[in-house]
Amino acid sequence: FNHHDKGIWSVNSEVRHQVHFHHLNLLSELYPLEEQNLDIIFFRNVSIYFDTPTRRIIQQHLAKLLNSDGYLIIGTAETLANDLGVFSLVEEGGLFYFAKQHPEPAKPRMKMPNPPARGIGMTDRTVSPPVSSSLRAAQPSALTERETPFQQPLPAPMAASADEALRLIREKRYDEAMAVLAMLLKQQPDAGAALLLKAHILLHRKDYAAAEDNAQQALNIEPWSTDAFVLLGLAAKWRNQADDAVKWFKQAVYARNECWPAHYYLGELYRADNKMENARRAYRVVLQLLSAQQAPDDGLSIIPLGLPVSEVRFLCEHQLARLDDGHAMISD
The missing domain is CATH 1.25.40.10 (Tetratricopeptide repeat domain)
Structure with a gap:
């Protein structure tokens, strides 16, 4: 990055000139030649807009774009919902990604320190009460040899289910959302996001006492x-x-x-x-x-x-x- 006055940063021109933008139809059978033979694909915050069969088709298409040892990186909250058998889900140092080939056994590596505790649903925010808006971009920082750009822990398996419940709530399919949340809370009673979403539905159903109870439980987890x-x-x-x-x-x-x-x-x-x-x-x-x-x-x-x-x-x-x-x- 290049640093300008008043805390403004810009991408280095040498890096910027290597970036190209292309329109891509994810459901197309044929992708442009310039999209072939990729080493890594970042597929964040995209899959949530498709149902499971469509996601599997898209993954099959993306697999054709990757080299034999390529990788697919998906948003942390979407990872488990995209383990559809097309790629191999790999866990390394508490982080997850998808590999086109079945990975070799991992070599012994230095144990990574546990990340600091994070607030409910604040995976992409820096939290300190009171917390400021996530829309204010943080200044980029240099990475040391032991650091990796992936500093955020993968949320518990509930994240994908909470995303599914949220989608159903947005579509006003409350009964289905409650069924998803019930399964989720049975597995993880302290899943704060699920408690909040359940309280949200209960409010719409005018079950105020139950809504308060669930919201209070979530508040006990994240004050x-x-x-x-x-x-x-x-x-x-x-x-x-x-x-x-x-x-x-x-x-x-x-x-x-x-x-x-x-x-x-x-x-x-x-x-x-x-x-x-x-x-x-x-x-x-x-x-x-x-x-x-x-x-x-x-x-x-x-x-x-x-x-x-x-x-x-x-x-x-x-x-x-x-x-x-x-x-x-x-x-x-």
Whole structure:
């Protein structure tokens, strides 16, 4: 990398000129010649969009692109769901990848130190309470001989199942998602992501007590889980327990100030309690966060809250206008 002023980095021009971009139809029987004889393919955050039979077809196509001793690297949360028999799953030093050939027995190697504990669903974030947005890119650092670019541990086998449950939840197939989560929690009762997703479904089903119980279990596992704080806040809000809801949403914005849904719910709760200045402040924070980024980060790692940004922005502007008009009338 080349270093510029104010913490800005750019890829070295010598490296950049060796990079080429091509459009590729993953389901095509024939791939361009320039795509052949590859040593390694990175296939991150792609397979989640396909069902299992389609993933197997794609893997068969990718295998044709690789040299006989080539490797396929898939995102950690997707690895186990892609062990479909096309490639050989290889474990090395606690990390997983796929090999085109069956690997030889691994040579003895220095034992790798255990990685630091990570928060629920925060595989790609640096966590320290309160944690900052993952959208801010970290500065690149040089690698020593003993270091490898793959510093992150593979999540437990539950990660792939949690991804499947999340997909089903996004498709509103809640019964199927609950079945996946039940199997997952039977195998790993302390699977925090599964507990959060289950709580999310239970909230939609208005089973608030059960939702709170699962969210609290997740919070016991990860004390700084913004997702758990928001779930508990929503459960309290929908049970008309306003004081508890405010407490939980405050916890959420303390853990992740970028969590604009929590700020929005605080604004609504303050307005309902006639705390107009607090409500005005919360709505303004929401508008500031939503206008600061083209794709605002809601600060949540697991649950698909799915609040429509444009509608929330409109509601905040509308409420602020009403609050400002009311303040002007009182002043007169």
